[in-house]
Amino acid sequence: MKTKWMIIGLATFLVLLPVFAIGQGIGIKKAIEIATEKVPGDVIKVELERGIYEVKIRTKEGRVEKVYVDARDGRIVERKNISIDDAVNIATKKVPGEVVKVEFERGIYEVKIRTHDGSVAEVYVDGRDGTIVKLKRGYYDDYKRYEDDD
Numbered sequence: 001m002k003t004k005w006m007i008i009g010l011a012t013f014l015v016l017l018p019v020f021a022i023g024q025g026i027g028i029k030k031a032i033e034i035a036t037e038k039v040p041g042d043v044i045k046v047e048l049e050r051g052i053y054e055v056k057i058r059t060k061e062g063r064v065e066k067v068y069v070d071a072r073d074g075r076i077v078e079r080k081n082i083s084i085d086d087a088v089n090i091a092t093k094k095v096p097g098e099v100v101k102v103e104f105e106r107g108i109y110e111v112k113i114r115t116h117d118g119s120v121a122e123v124y125v126d127g128r129d130g131t132i133v134k135l136k137r138g139y140y141d142d143y144k145r146y147e148d149d150d
Contacts, residue, residue, distance in 0.1 A: 025072040031055060034074050035067035049106060052077055068107070077107075081128045087111055090130050091123035095137075108133060 026034075032043055035055035044056040044064065053069040068077040082090075088099055091111035100120075101112040109125040124134040 025051075026069070026074045028053065030074060031069040031071070034069050034076065038076055039065050039067050041065070052107070054106065078128065082109075082125075082130045084109065086130060087125040087127070090125050090132065094132055094135065095121040095123055097121070 028046055028048070031053035032046060032055060035053070035057060036043065039057045039059065041057040041059040044058050045054075046056070047054045048071060051071045053071055055067045055069060057065050057067060059065060069075070070077050084102055084104070087104075087109035088102060088111055091109075091113060092099065095113050095115060097113040097115040099111060100114050101110075103110045104127060107127045109127055111123045111125060113121045113123065115121055120138045122134075122136040122138070123132060124136075125131070126133050
C-alpha cells in the first residue's frame with residue numbers, strides 16, 4: 001500500500017514540476033514591458049512556447065516586429081544567429097538530397113529534403129547555434145504517409 005502512495009505522489013510531483021518551474025519566471029505583463037522597451041509600439045499578440053514569449057508588436061511605422069523574451073529571466077533572446085544558407089548546409093550534410101522547402105518559425109529552420117530514394121526528410125535546425133533538434137523521415141506508399149522520427 002505504501003508503494004502505491006509513493007508512486008502516486010511521485011507521479012503528481014512530475015506532472016506539477018513544469019508548473020512550478022514556469023511559476024518562478026516572469027509573467028506575461030513583464031514580458032510585454034521588456035519587449036515594448038526594445039521595440040516601441042502596440043502589442044498585437046503574445047504566445048509562450050518552450051519557455052520563450054513571442055511578442056508581436058506593430059510599430060508606429062506600421063511594421064510588425066517580433067521580440068522574444070526568455071520566460072525564466074526576462075532577457076531578450078535572439079532567435080536567428082545562423083543564415084538560411086547555413087541551415088540548408090547543415091541539413092543536407094545530415095540528409096543528402098534536393099531541398100524542396102525551407103521555413104523559419106519560432107527560432108527553428110525546417111528544411112524539407114527529397115532524398116535520392118524518393119522519400120522526404122524534414123530536418124529541424126536551431127536558428128541560434130545550428131544544432132539539429134529533430135529529424136523526421138517520411139515514406140510515401142499509395143498516397144499513405146508513414147513517418148519515422150529520429
